[in-house]
Amino acid sequence: MPEQRSALAAVYRPGRIGAPEGPAAVILSERLSRTLVQVCGWRDSFPQLCRGLEALLSCAIPGDGLRAVSHAGRSIFRVGPERLWVAGAADDDLLRTFVTQAPGEDAVVTEIGHSRTVVRVAGAQARTLLNRGLPVDLDHSVFPVDAFAQSVIHHIPVLVHRTGPEGEAVFDVYVTRDYAVSFWEWLTRVAQALGGQIREAE
Amino acid sequence: MLRIACPYCGERDQVEFTYGGDAASGFPALADADLDRWTDAVFIRDNPRGEHRELWQHQHGCRQWLYVVRDTVTHAIQSVVPARDASPAAGADGR
Ligand SMILES: [Zn+2]
Numbered sequence: 558m559p560e561q562r563s564a565l566a567a568v569y570r571p572g573r574i575g576a577p578e579g580p581a582a583v584i585l586s587e588r589l590s591r592t593l594v595q596v597c598g599w600r601d602s603f604p605q606l607c608r609g610l611e612a613l614l615s616c617a618i619p620g621d622g623l624r625a626v627s628h629a630g631r632s633i634f635r636v637g638p639e640r641l642w643v644a645g646a647a648d649d650d651l652l653r654t655f656v657t658q659a660p661g662e663d664a665v666v667t668e669i670g671h672s673r674t675v676v677r678v679a680g681a682q683a684r685t686l687l688n689r690g691l692p693v694d695l696d697h698s699v700f701p702v703d704a705f706a707q708s709v710i711h712h713i714p715v716l717v718h719r720t721g722p723e724g725e726a727v728f729d730v731y732v733t734r735d736y737a738v739s740f741w742e743w744l745t746r747v748a749q750a751l752g753g754q755i756r757e758a759e
Numbered sequence: 760m761l762r763i764a765c766p767y768c769g770e771r772d773q774v775e776f777t778y779g780g781d782a783a784s785g786f787p788a789l790a791d792a793d794l795d796r797w798t799d800a801v802f803i804r805d806n807p808r809g810e811h812r813e814l815w816q817h818q819h820g821c822r823q824w825l826y827v828v829r830d831t832v833t834h835a836i837q838s839v840v841p842a843r844d845a846s847p848a849a850g851a852d853g854r
Pocket of ligand 1: 765766767768769817820821822823
């Protein structure tokens with residue numbers, strides 16, 4: 558099997574950015590070994606489809622576009638009224654099987670992992686960094702763990718998800734692959750002013 | 760800057776939305792070839808002072824079309840409902 562190639566391959570350089578010493582205010586890393594599956598349905602049959610998914614994934618399916626449900630290494634986002642994203646590890650056998658099985662006429666299941674670049678933004682100033690471009694309040698009181706928002710940064714469509722652990726600022730940003738380099742340029746340029754570190758891709 | 764309360768995503772900045780035009784004006788039937796009626800429908804707008812029914816798409820959010828009632832003087836937004844739940848001859852609440 559050919560390996561997935563990062564959209565950031567040509568511009569991704571691990572190391573310090575901005576301040577050369579002291580604690581890194583922001584820590585950036587690409588999350589490479591991920592898979593993303595989109596499940597779309599129709600209004601009438603969507604509740605029934607969700608019940609089936611609940612049994613398959615052994616967890617609740619989110620009812621709104623504000624909070625994701627994270628369980629067993631997967632995160633489920635309701636990105637539209639009848640549209641879900643399920644993010645998981647690249648070697649998630651259940652998700653891989655799910656994509657290849659015929660889902661019937663009530664669902665359209667599409668593997669879209671290669672269409673998105675996932676960048677993790679962490680550190681004490683992670684929120685400051687993202688809010689230089691993101692018009693969404695990321696304060697913990699209104700944007701707790703598993704809160705997510707589809708929005709726009711630097712004119713680039715993004716989905717921002719606050720992951721755990723509780724009490725730390727860790728955000729996964731899903732960017733369309735064709736804008737990944739532009740987003741990365743914006744992110745690293747703003748991060749330079751705050752002082753940070755780019756880690757090896759996970 | 761408007762803040763629009765998307766029924767799916769919550770209150771968000773205008774930059775995430777695209778204006779989709781006047782929601783109150785309908786179009787003639789496709790079989791209707793009358794040029795004046797089509798010119799009216801495509802180009803002529805009322806530009807009211809006060810309540811205005813309009814379509815917005817939450818383009819960078821949930822991608823859904825929304826039916827918004829907005830005051831053109833104060834910019835105050837009275838209601839936002841999914842466009843698919845609003846009928847063309849809808850009242851102020853879109854239903
Ligand atoms: Zn929305």
